[in-house]
Amino acid sequence: MFRPLSLFIGLRYSRAKRRNHFISFISGVSIIGLTLSVTALITVMSVMNGFDYQLRARILGAVSQATISGVGSSIQDWPHALKIAKADPRVKGAAPYVEQQALVQGAGSSGAIVRGIVPSLEPQVSDFNKHMRDGSLDTLQPGKWNIVIGDELAMMLGVTVGDKVIVFAPRYRGGPMGAMPTLRAFRVSGIFALGMQQYDSGLALMNMQDAEKLYGLSGPTGIRLHLDNLFHAGAVARHLSDEFGGVYRVETWMQTNANLFKAIAMEKKVMFLILSLIVLVAVINLVSMLVMLVTDKQSDIAILRTLGITPRTVMGVFMVQGLFVGVMGILVGVVCGVTLSLNLPAIAEWIEHTFHVQFLAPDVYYISELPSRLQWSDVGWVAGIAFVLSLLATLYPAWRASRTQPAQALRYE
Structure with a gap:
């Protein structure tokens, strides 16, 4: 050869x-x-x-791949915004939420981000249901005043499932003693362990209607989206921004966690x-x-x-x-x-x-x-x-x- x-x-x-x-x-x-x-x-x-x-x-198990938020404190016509978002074929899941800061007190106390969710829709946009150490998200029913917290936050508060915690909301109202923060007792109905210290030690979940009452809101503060491909987030955000005509703001995970x-x-x-x-x-x-x-x-x-x-x-x-x-x-x-x-x-x-x-x-x-x-x-x-x-x-x-x-x-x- x-x-x-x-x-x-x-x-x-x-x-x-x-x-x-x-x-x-x-x-x-x-x-x-x-x-x-x-x-x-x-x-x-x-x-x-x-x-x-x-x-x-x-990180994307706790935060959304894209988020729709209002210019003010809440989205008034959120069902319409939810319908527009779901019309995009690249959006595989959408769920409204309320998110505010609060002071949570048990045997100890700690600041936390309190997120109000719809338990039936939340699995479409997050993985909390897959990382529950105790309890379940289904216990977050409206009017039950239950709360689900991270395992490290539970350790700092010294509480477990079934214990009571007090949530102090940064919403003040007048009283005989002057301005007083809004507070409410909640029962710990679940503990999650996401594996990220930022969320396990500083995030609490409750029903969205309970969160609206606690913070005096008339609607959710935003809508979280789950996409078919997380790298399509920028294109989806631009498309939805054009659809909303500037009424709502659309942010992606690339912007919130870019660094x-x-x-x-x-x-x-x-x-x-x-x-x-x-x-x-x-x-x-x-x-x-x-x-x-x-x-x-x-x-x-x-x-x-x-x-x-x-x-x-x-x-x-x-x-x-x-x-x-x-x-x-x-x-x-x-x-x-x-x-x-x-x-x-x-x-x-x-x-x-x-x-x-x-x-x-x-x-x-x-x-x-x-x-x-x-x-x-x-x-x-x-x-x-x-x-x-x-x-x-x-x-x-x-x-x-x-x-x-x-x-x-x-x-x-």
């Missing part, structure tokens, strides 16, 4: 047993270095993707650049191996040149050898990196149970399990960059080999 001469000779050199065992050792080190660097880069990118996905899922997700994306890029230096170090070993190989093969190069092989073909021979080593390291690294990324949570759990250590303490970090989410686009980028660096590493040694003069190389042979 016809093959390019440089490819044929280069592969023969790669398969042949070298006389110089030190060069073979450096070649093995280059393969191992590329394998470890590619494995580390893919694994770290997967962990960063896992953190990004978990934070995004947990957090931009910081995660920036951190991922910085980690990618830093860890790419590991690949560069492995590639330097490849350069050293090829330079020593060229020196060792001076007589072979001279003989090939006297047989009529062009400098370009000689250059191709050593580029093939360098790329063979590089591709071997990249392929093994990709296999190891993908395997490790897919099994990293299980491996981390086994290490924690075996050695009694904990990588992510739940009282310090939002996420207590080491997440990993493999994206094949990252694998492609890592393999592509490693291949390009390996190709560039072969240029100088191969060019040096092509400049070999046959007469000088064979003078002392």
